[in-house]
Amino acid sequence: xxxxxxxxxxxxxxxxxxxxxxxxxxxxxxxxxxxxxxxxxxxxxxxxxxxxxxxxxxxxxxxxxxxxxxxxxxxxxxxxxxxxxxxxxxxxxxxxxxxxxxxxxxxxxxxxxxxxxxxxxxxxxxxxxxxxxxxxxxxxxxxxxxxxxxxxxxxxxxxxxxxxxxxxxxxxxxxxxxxxxxxxxxxxxxxxxxxxxxxxxxxxxxxxxxxxxxxxxxxxxxxxxxxxxx
Ligand code: C5P
Numbered sequence: 001x002x003x004x005x006x007x008x009x010x011x012x013x014x015x016x017x018x019x020x021x022x023x024x025x026x027x028x029x030x031x032x033x034x035x036x037x038x039x040x041x042x043x044x045x046x047x048x049x050x051x052x053x054x055x056x057x058x059x060x061x062x063x064x065x066x067x068x069x070x071x072x073x074x075x076x077x078x079x080x081x082x083x084x085x086x087x088x089x090x091x092x093x094x095x096x097x098x099x100x101x102x103x104x105x106x107x108x109x110x111x112x113x114x115x116x117x118x119x120x121x122x123x124x125x126x127x128x129x130x131x132x133x134x135x136x137x138x139x140x141x142x143x144x145x146x147x148x149x150x151x152x153x154x155x156x157x158x159x160x161x162x163x164x165x166x167x168x169x170x171x172x173x174x175x176x177x178x179x180x181x182x183x184x185x186x187x188x189x190x191x192x193x194x195x196x197x198x199x200x201x202x203x204x205x206x207x208x209x210x211x212x213x214x215x216x217x218x219x220x221x222x223x224x225x226x227x228x229x230x
Contacts, residue, residue, distance in 0.1 A: 001102035003123055004050040005040050005167065008088040009033050009063075009109035010081020012056070015213050021056050022212065023109035028225040032212060033063070035112035035225075037070045040105070040167070043119035048074050052095045053109075054081035054088035086186050090179045096172070103127060104175050106189045107167035113224055114165065114209035121203040122169040132178075132193040133169040135205030136162035162202060164188065165209040174198055 013022025023033040033053070040048055051071060055063045057080035064078045077095045081088030089106055096104060103126040105119070118135050125133040139161045145154040168189050170178075178192035186192045190200045212221055 001047075001127075002049040002100055003046040003103045003105060004052070004096045004101045004172075005046075005048055005105040005107055006089055006092040006096065007033065007036055007040075007051065007053045007107050007109050008081060008085050008092070009036075010054045010056050010088045011085065011110075013110070013213075016218070017215060021059075023055070024059075025212070025218065027112070027212075027218060027221040028229070031066070032112040032221075033109045034067065034070060036107060036109045036114075037067055039112065039114055039116065040107060040119065041070065041072060041074065043116045043123070045120045046103070046105070046123045050075045050077070050097060050101070052077045052079065052092040054079050054092045056081065086179070086189070086192070089189060093176065093179055098172070101172055104170050104172050105167040106170070106175075108211060110211045110213065111166050111209045112212065113221060114167065115206050118165075118204070118206045118209055119167055122167055125201055125203050126169040126171060130169075130201040131171045131174045131198050132190050132200040134164040134188070134190045134200055134202055135166070135168075135209060136164045136202040137205045137207060137209075139163050163205075164190065164202070165205040165211075 009023035011022055016022050024031045051074050060078045079091055082091055103123050122133050144152045147153045178196055183192055183195045193200055
């Protein structure tokens, strides 16, 4: 059996600033999206046979040309994304073949530098029987829950908290059911599965899988890439 991957890359990345949508911002001379695709392809244990990328409407053709050199024998499909991240994933999911796929990965273009071993841990956990799997790292900040005027209402025990990353991995039927249920406001795909009552398993993530969100994240990404190229 094989893996399919969905990359939601249709966000504008307003917190990052600049004119270019986030997935097309360059680090070390390549777009974040290119780095993300290379990472998935490098995870050979995943056996990626189909990649569906959701991009800003109107950029489908350009992105197809840009990514083709990196996908090898993996089938590449590029579609226009939607208004919210989950709309982009849902649109892409409709193009993932049903036959021959035992794991669907959903991976943010913005987490372009996730290491191969973290990707392979996710796939292995799905193949071992988990229905939904997320890579996770411990949180280093103390996290507060706040009310409408910013007042602190609770401080969850930090030892019970993790920050989750992508790629998140799913049994295909579970991901399809989760998206069909259409919960509004989901910020990741695991959340949609939780809403169905599906158990979501965590596996070890990586600090390198940080999400490029703010301008300083681009500096961190450049430094990480320079270190990897040494
Ligand atoms: O905005 P945020 O950083 O949470 O976005 C996570 C990922 O979802 C990014 O790769 C972004 O391009 C993608 N996205 C999308 N469609 C949207 C919004 C975000 O594909 N409408």
